[in-house]
Amino acid sequence: MQRPKQQDIGPLEARIGHSFANAHLIGLALTHVSASNAARSETYQRLEFLGDRVLGLVVADMLYAAFPDAEEGELSRRLADLVRKESCAEVALEWGVATFVRLGESEKQTGAAKTAILGDICESIIGAVFLDGGFDAAKRVVTQAFEARMRSPRRPLRDPKTALQEWAQARGLAPPVYREQDRTGPDHAPEFTIAVVVTGYEPAEAKGFSKRRAEQSAAEIFIAREGIGGSENTGAA
The missing domain is CATH 3.30.160.20 (Double Stranded RNA Binding Domain)
Structure with a gap:
């Protein structure tokens, strides 16, 4: 699998808020399953699984601290809104990941702009940060990306x-x-x-x-x- 050169991902790292000690992890986080010659173990799928759980934990902790009077139902609705695929895709767009994502020929024309893929990439990057720098590093990245959304929901809390x-x-x-x-x-x-x-x-x-x-x-x-x-x-x- 072709990996990005360290200097190539510098601007992306700056927007994410984390400098990777292990460049292979960010390479995996940016590799879609459709990428040519990429085995499933060499794509973002496992990191997405991990990042989804890390994201949920960090956001739940943020909500618990930020809304001390909120009941469980309200916290659950706020959590669901923040971690939904569309919210994650918005974060990925703000990070500017689209030009770094590696896709197969079937996805190259429009794939990087798809909400589902961008949402997955956001989660996989969070998983990669967690493995590279630990929970505190992942918490910093998630807080920086999601705190403003938490304070000002962009849609009604009821779906x-x-x-x-x-x-x-x-x-x-x-x-x-x-x-x-x-x-x-x-x-x-x-x-x-x-x-x-x-x-x-x-x-x-x-x-x-x-x-x-x-x-x-x-x-x-x-x-x-x-x-x-x-x-x-x-x-x-």
Whole structure:
């Protein structure tokens, strides 16, 4: 596997906030499974698994300290919002990882810009920092990247599916139904088209690289179209 030269990753290290003693780790963290001649053990997948757990622990600790009066349910919603794939992808974009990611031919045209891949890369980098510098180093990186988001959530703490279900329930309607309309793309990166159906209303459709994300987006579109929100759009700090 071709590894980045140390001087090549200097700007990336500066944005991440960690200088790697072991350059091989950052090389792994930036290598997608589609990269040519890359065995799965030589890609970011294992680091992503580790980084996901480190990220969750650090963010949970941050939330526990920052919101001493918050109950478990609120903390859980804040945690879910901060560690979701889209939030991680935003951090990866801020770090400027796209030009450093190594992809196979099937992904080179658009792959580095995909939310799923960018989110994975964010987590794999956190895992790499943890192995390279220990928990304190990983905590510094996560805090620097996620603290502002924690203080100012960028969306309601209730997810759109929950908000839509509560809205329907309050009006005596049956729970929203989510139907898969289409599935496209390769097996390792499918894109789903999901429609949300509420009795008496036009369905709303959305696409996503996971069924869950497509469902959330469909619910979000429905909520925006029908003007649901305002005082019901709770949870924003």
